[in-house]
Amino acid sequence: MQTADGKCRDGHFSALSTDHLALLFELIDRHAFGGETLKMLAITGHRLEFRLARRMTHCGGKTTTTIRPGKSQKSFEIAISPKLIFDSFVHQSTVVVTGVKCETPLDALTRIMEHEMLHLLEMALWNNSSCSRQRFKSLAHNWFGHLESNHRLLTPREKAVQQFSIRVGNQVSFRFENTTLIGRVNRITQRATVLVPDPFGQRYTDGTRYRKYYVPLGQLQRIA
Numbered sequence: 001m002q003t004a005d006g007k008c009r010d011g012h013f014s015a016l017s018t019d020h021l022a023l024l025f026e027l028i029d030r031h032a033f034g035g036e037t038l039k040m041l042a043i044t045g046h047r048l049e050f051r052l053a054r055r056m057t058h059c060g061g062k063t064t065t066t067i068r069p070g071k072s073q074k075s076f077e078i079a080i081s082p083k084l085i086f087d088s089f090v091h092q093s094t095v096v097v098t099g100v101k102c103e104t105p106l107d108a109l110t111r112i113m114e115h116e117m118l119h120l121l122e123m124a125l126w127n128n129s130s131c132s133r134q135r136f137k138s139l140a141h142n143w144f145g146h147l148e149s150n151h152r153l154l155t156p157r158e159k160a161v162q163q164f165s166i167r168v169g170n171q172v173s174f175r176f177e178n179t180t181l182i183g184r185v186n187r188i189t190q191r192a193t194v195l196v197p198d199p200f201g202q203r204y205t206d207g208t209r210y211r212k213y214y215v216p217l218g219q220l221q222r223i224a
């Protein structure tokens with residue numbers, strides 16, 4: 001697969017176009033379903049378009065279906081968030097998408113596209129689709145080996161904001177060896193890096209000495 005600037009090395013790419021999305025869809029369809037999805041779309045007259053949703057940050061992909069009254073043809077749109085895919089790999093070398101560990105952005109994009117393809121197929125065949133229902137989960141597991149039917153691709157930082165309301169810069173407290181420590185969140189990866197002022201700690205650029213703690217997000221209490 002090539003990108004807009006013509007480069008895709010080892011599953012890493014720097015840009016994405018809707019042509020790439022269409023090509024990926026075609027390849028997945030060919031491998032998983034012998035090309036039957038695109039054939040079905042051609043026979044039924046359903047339309048399929050791809051979109052790069054640059055502002056979409058809450059999930060990696062989204063499939064929408066437009067049904068016009070009195071018409072049997074449906075319009076499908078698969079929107080993909082390039083930002084979320086790229087951002088996910090900035091602070092971590094692997095991300096988990098659909099319950100599957102992804103080593104590269106192309107891996108993650110492929111899992112997302114597989115998930116969206118199932119949404120499209122469910123909508124085309126049954127007029128409804130939900131990835132929290134058993135039918136979807138079985139399809140996702142049987143066809144693609146997905147272990148979770150969840151199309152949210154959150155970076156740890158986004159997860160921290162959404163689940164725990166914790167952001168970089170927040171003042172937080174946490175328990176450590178039977179005392180409560182207060183510090184500031186400096187970095188969020190799988191855990192938060194919290195800097196706690198400590199005369200014996202390392203001197204930072206602001207002139208203050210801090211000791212660094214790696215704290216699971218769920219153990220932080222936000223103070224400010």
Ligand SMILES: [Zn+2]
Nearest residue numbers: 119131150151
């Ligand atoms: Zn879904």
